Amino acid sequence: MSGDITLLINPAAGEGGGARAALRAGRVLRDAGFLVRGLVGADADDAVDRARAAVAQGTGALVAVGGDGMVSLALRAIAGTATPLGIVPAGTGNDMARACGLPLGDPGAAARVIAAACKAGTHRQLDLGRVGDAWFGGVLASGFDSRVNDRGNRMRRPRGRLRYDIAMVAELGRLRGIPYRMRLDGGPWREFDATLVAVGNGPSYGGGMRMCAGARLDDGLFDITVVGEVDRRTLLRVFPRVYRGTHLGHPAVSVHRAAEVVLDAPGVTGYADGEPLGPLPLTARCVPGALRLLAPETRQPSGARPAG
Template structure:
């Protein structure tokens, strides 16, 4: 491993904030004595390939400059390696950075923290989730209502930004239905569960601050599994704002389970991890303790 740092950049993050963040972050890292190179990709697959090449080439650290989508790719590139990850969070949601106490939309502050952590502790070991196809995730695996909102939002061309998903939520609430899940935790029995959604949290939040799994910790080897049972549309509308504070867990329709391995099956349901599509259920996810060393994490 060398003193070279690879900046892994999404130029489209935060409507151009990714590009604008490169300069301040690179200056801070160079002033701290590190050589800095930049990696871009033509699309997600190309970007992931380039990030993995940088990791395999012995980069001193991979630093993701962008939002949660880019961080998700970066996690896949460094998971299980000795190369630590830095995050310069300049996207729209920045859930992974927020959950781990990292600066948001302050590239210079994030870079200072990365440089200090590289010199002092080399990063904090944190868990990741991993699905059966080998996809790693840092925040939440979503299914049910929240994945249908993602499906619909991704199909919409307008409006841009987070408002698109707010409108997608309104549309999905109009057609609210429960999903017949088959849920298995670790080596336990299969449970038949009617639920509005099930979220498997390695981290606490998704969707730009919705704390769907507020008690989830990325250092305990376990997922927090939030199950929202059947509820009326009006009830969901009243409870939904509480998700941003993480106080929805007190509602009788909500329960939390904990496990190191979770299998979800449901007809016609899609899974999303870190906001990225996994494809139709079934899906099995397991925790991988200490799979990433995150620079500057609290």
């Protein structure tokens, strides 16, 4: 591959840690013999435009320095191309990096992984989800979780994750079942009331919540987790189990697998990798091998996969 690497940087990621992570990663990559260029967009669209230009001009790799939001922007520039993606996790969630077994909290170690893969000319071929022109690597959220996102995004204070904790408490006060329509792989429509439906290309969102715990990044299928209609007490009791993925055994939870899913529900916005996609209905398709990721091979979780 080409000897130059482009860093797509969110300097504000991780409460300002993105800039420090970029400096550390850039130093490691330069010491490994690569020419490193940094990109910082004026806004999200400008960042994507600059990244696309770098890819079109033949950069050897695009490296996202930041959290899942920055990875999401990088995917818009790189998905479906031959240019590999590297990730230096520097956000608060880092779910894509976590799913791929990348070092967290150590930009130098993440950069060394990227340098080694670039020199060896190796990468992992991974699936991505696609909704229209948008791509995602992790989870598409809809329902209670996306309404928490909606409310949190409207709040000015406090900053950081505490804002979303407060938003979740507020949404619990108006918790109710949502009438969904869902269609898998062109089959019949299924109609049901649910608290949320999450479409997982990867297993987690929100900084380690394993909502789609069995999802794999290289099997050509989504894991679709449906949390049925539950009351507040049940949701609060089951919620801590999401971090271990053991919520999947609860009677109110079901998991389905499909390469394409159509979701429809009134008044619900879809979010993927924490970024808004727009109101439902939405159609998500799993695109096999759409991403070349500079990352080590990881052992997939053991245990039986749901067959539904």
